[in-house]
Amino acid sequence: MGKTKTRKRPVETPKEIEGVVIRFAGDSGDGMQLTGTQFSSTSAIAGNDISTLPDFPAEIRAPAGSLPGVSAFQLNFSSVDIMTPGDEPDLLVAMNPAALMTNLPDLQPAGRVIINTDAFTAGNLKKAGYTENPLNDGTLGNYQVIELPITSLNAQALESVDLPKKQVSRSKNFWALGLLYWLFDRSLEPTLRWLEGKFAGNPILIEANSTALLAGHAYAEASEIFASSFKVREAAIEPGTYRKIAGNEAIAVGCVAASILAKRPLVYSSYPITPASEILHYLSHYRHMDIRTVQAEDEIAAMGIVIGASFAGKLAVTGTSGPGLALKAEAINLAVMTELPCVIINIQRAGPSTGLPTKTEQSDLLQALYGRNGESPVAVIAPATPAEGFDCAIEAFRIAVRHMIPVMLLSDGYLANGSEPWRLPDVSCLEPIEVRHPSSDDAEEFLPYARDEKTLARPWGIPGTAGLEHRIGGLEKDVLTGNVNYEPKNHQRMTDLRQEKLDRIADFYDPTEVDGEPEGELLVIGWGGTFGAIRTAARRARKEGLSVSHVHLRHLHPLPKDLGDIIGRFKKVLIPELNMGQLSIVLRARYLVDAVGLNKVEGQPFKVREVHAKMDEMLRSK
Amino acid sequence: MSTRPIPTPALTKKDFVSDQEVRWCPGCGDYAILSQVQKVVPALGIPKEKFVFVSGIGCSSRFPYYMNAYGFHTIHGRAPTIATGIKIANPELSVWVVTGDGDALSIGGNHLIHALRRNMDIKILLFNNRIYGLTKGQYSPTSELGKRTKSTPMGSVDYPLHPLSIALASEATFVARAIDTETKHLAEVIERAARHKGSAFIEIFQNCNIFNDKAFDNFKARDVRANRIVRLEHEKQIRFGADGEKGFRINHCELEVVDVNDGIPESELIVHDEHSRAFVAYMLARMDYPDFPVAIGVLRDVTKPTYEALLDDQVMEARKMRKPDTLQALLESGETWKVG
Structure with a gap:
């Protein structure tokens, strides 16, 4: 194995499948996020529906080959409408033993795993905690295993490229990407084009990575490691112009759009914090739109600058994550008292304290609602999907200036980094934001x-x-x-x-939408980034004949006025949340409803299966 | 037909007196400072509506309520951040921060440093009474070691800091000191700060007659001040004493007080240079009675571009290079594809 066979295979029609869940996993330095992002973009452009779940460590470069250093990117691409990155991958790419160790348990039974055997050295096996080589000891017995010396195959392909050995090795992710592009019948064009833009002015890197991509692709075609390739057709999605977008980017674009719709310059001040910093980065490129970004000396100063800018008549917004929100609380209260419009974006991460900075959670809800001294009402809204960050940013400013109140926009790490195809809205349908200053x-x-x-x-x-x-x-x-x-x-x-x-x-507010029957046995109420998992699970349950409806709250403060009536039309209420029951506390107190929680804080989003199982359990235990 | 400009009536002190009753204790040094600010600002040629006074928390921070101008009484220590936001949003405004030793140097130390470092064009008046007044008498970061207060019955064990050292080290472009009772000098210093383009910092010794009375009397009292206060004047020898007989030399990297009557040639005495960025300003700032006389006046006055001007320049430059996006262009700024 490992020798490139040059014989061309007879052309075979790819096998059609509905969709696939792939997970790329490797060391932090292996470029897995990039590989995943490229595959996602290419699939989106090919017309699939996509949903992604990047999962990376907080350390920039954890020790090479170690378990904490594993970085993964999961992608669900499909010919049907999908709302989650998928519960379990069908295919795992493991670039080293640590990646195999941490990700294999998630793989579908009989799933496929592509392994870079070059990385399975004694040292790496030890770092990953393997006492026996899993390639030989039966660990992989229940899976379809494709073992490839990816590092050396890539090095062979790049022999003619004038680069040091270490640099050559860094393009092995593109070799693996090329391999998968062949397997799923993807065009190489978008990635080749992307490389040219990315490394403009550095032709040697364009050559190296393009060569790696083409070599991986050619290897898959020429060798017989795969019985056939697969085809995931375009999804039947609404006609329109699409763009792949992640949650933070959507919020940033929404902020710029709000500035245009309000015809007012915008000031964005924040202190760098994971996972909110991308918003600062993105907006810093919009000076030509009179967007002033100010990197403040600390979280408190960022909020102070926002208040000052608001007092002086600008659209003003800050972005942070839980620990930063705690620091801003006193200043937010000043905005409450002085009734100045401003937007506070909080990209939630797992807490308390520093917690798990790169992992998702929804545990800042009560902090957002009540985490200040005195009676201190602020508006709170939450996007349900990455792209909805755009609508929510505009709505946040609209509420802030119409009602002269601080508005909290609660996103989370899952939405921030996850991406989906975004159907661009018709700009003529975006209402101007009316701003009036007395003269x-x-x-x-x-x-x-x-x-x-x-x-x-x-x-x-x-x-x-x-x-x-x-x-x-x-x-x-x-x-x-x-x-x-x-x-x-x-x-x-x-x-x-x-x-x-x-x-x-x-x-x-518009009337609250109920997905499913307006009355029945079980109402599931969610908010924020759990939308996809809950909606998918509810629809699956309904197909099975269960009476399940779903309400997903964008407006958390104040709650929609019709919510109490909707709740009253169901016998049972389930509230799945990535916290220990915060919305449950609010809704139980407000509506005196005996709501049941489904709660998880593992730094990972809900799997559809988990939510579905809870629905099933509640409806069968009458 | 000729158009005549509508004459703007000259502003007077009265225009800046608000309708709010001043609620400082009778005899408080704050009254004198308020009065001097109200006297100086009408003469600056700036329309009244362009003034914004921002404060934090503490006795001094009630100041904005008594100025008939835009005012913002914010939260403890954070006034420089709110002032920064205001100035970034509208660089045409004249933005002032009124703060105290606890507000600026304890809870708000970080913001003070960074507002000065950025050279925000804001005027910071620090009323230093070396005590916490509004919370009724605890020691502050400028209280002397061993200070007995409500919170330190055996005397404080905190070493004090010099506000001017902080300002100089933070690269403030205008740094000065004045005394509440030296009203004429105070007004001069305030006016110079107001006309300075960039971050201006004035430490004002202010007497709290309730919790720290006579804190500065050992050097500012009428009968001793000639020998214990030195007034800095640009390009003039630094002299003090009843007949100006005393001055300074630099001896082994330290300031040395000398007397011309002791046969020291006048040519050896140091001359004050406000534009110098050298260490002499630090030495002058840190002079304390009884080892040295206390310096008042302008220690540093230098210029460099302000933060808001640099930011404005970037906005202008970016606009030259790229037209503003339409909403449509903004939405399509990523990689797009069409379906159907």
């Missing part, structure tokens, strides 16, 4: 805390406007003038007003 003509009757009848928003009077000079601050305000007021009744009144202002945001 000097309004000076006569300017009262900083006078309120809009409908929304209870106060006027957004900004410095630089003659005649509107006024003072605001964190001390309790007089109900009209905004001057400091310590009177007992005034504090009660202002507390009530701030709450009612929040409550009235729900007047602007």
